[in-house]
Amino acid sequence: MGKRRREEGDGGNGPSGSRRSEEAPTIGQQTSHIKNKMVRGAKYAKLKHEKNKAKKKERAQRAAEVARAEELGLEPPPKPVPKTIENTREKDETMVQPDDAEVAADEDQDEFAEHFKRVRPPNVLITTSYKVTGVAYRFISELLEVLPCATYYKRQGYPLKKIVEYARARDFTDLMVFNEDRKQINGLLLVHLPDGPTARFRLSNLVLSDDIKGHARATSHRPELVLNNFDTRLGHRVGRMFASLFHQDPTFKGRRVVTFHNQRDFIFFRHHRYIFEEKQVKEKGKKEKATAVKARLQEIGPRFTLRLQSMQKGTFDSKGGEFEWLAKPDQDTSKRKFQL
Known part of the structure; x- marks a missing residue:
């Protein structure tokens, strides 16, 4: 007892x-x-x-x-902010501040500078792995609607180095190679031309347009681009790599928007059509309704998730390439430390 x-x-x-x-x-x-x-x-x-x-x-x-x-008639007290993995993120030395002059100077002379200065408009070459099924063809046909500046070429057994040389000689600015395994798209190799860099991503959770309930149809207008939460030096580099695939002057009349949203180093790709409409909204403490403008979204598709596996200097080189960043198992030990 x-x-x-x-x-x-x-x-x-x-x-x-x-x-x-x-x-x-x-x-x-x-x-x-x-x-x-x-x-x-x-x-x-x-x-x-x-x-x-x-x-x-x-x-x-x-x-x-x-x-x-x-x-x-006073201002209400502030709401308590719940703790999340995002707002308790571990501090990273490579986090970029908006007014960082050093980063701005570096990006003004990097491999993507010509694109952002509108010297080289995007011209993207898309291809696949050696053996593909109908899933890959359906996905690429939808991706060609997302990227009006893209062209698809069948692989036809050529090695990647030969494809890089071919694309460079014909003034393509970027090369996208999608890998398929067991009827599933599971990888993306993105090469910026003519001098790199080369990024390799794991691709998962692919949903095609026909499998999205109530999906919209894409138009030929150039889409707007939204990049969210690419905050580190590596994240800036990845974000600029995605931005180089799209024109700098979107067609706003088309009301199309492409989003790359980074959350905990998972990059979510979404493609939407939006519309603004006026609605009557009832405000607290008032009997009369007020007019408010609200945005309504309709997903076009496709949707998928990317996870960065490596960032390599220069164009694709599987043997002698120098890596800027490479995913390692010990990088996932802390749930509050992110790379992008």
Whole structure:
């Protein structure tokens, strides 16, 4: 009985009690030292109930403060920001600030500078692996609608180095090679011409337009481009590589937008058509409805996810190429550290 009483105690003098004041341990950490399963379960349930009760009290208090602020015509108190993997991201030395003059100077002279200075308009060559099925042809036909400046050539057994030479000689600015395995598109090799770099991506979660419910049809207008969350030096480089595939002067009348959204080093590709329309919206505290302009999206497709595997200097070279960045298993040890 004496042992049980000690276990039922709060453990203020034990290791968990000493941590509580420093780290605010979780309920599991507070009860993990209790060996008796029934006592541990009862203690866990009690602490969980107290925690939920405290949360409910805080929510009611915040709601009362918001109501009082609205009644007095004051600004409501700020909402608490929940902790996520994104906003608790580990600091990276290569994060780029908007006013970084050094980065701007480097990018003004990099391999993509001619594209952003409108000296070389995009001219993209698309091809595949040696053996492909109908899935690849359907995907490429939809991709040609996304990239009006792209041209498809059948592989016909040529090695990649020969294709790079062919594309360079015919003034193509970029080469996209999609790999298929077991009737699934699983990789993308993106080569910027004439001098690189070369990026290799893993491609997954491909959904073609016909498999998207209520999808729209693409038009021949040049799409707008949106790049989200490419914040590091490597991320800037990848973002500029994607931007070099699209014209700098989109056709806004077409209302098409292509998005590359980076989240936790996964790059989500989406293709939408948008429209602005006026709606009557009821505002809080007012009886009359106000007119508000809202955007409505309709997905065109396709959609897929990319994951960077390597960034190589120069054009494709499987043996003697020098890598700027290469994915390694130990890079995934921390869930809050990202490369892009």
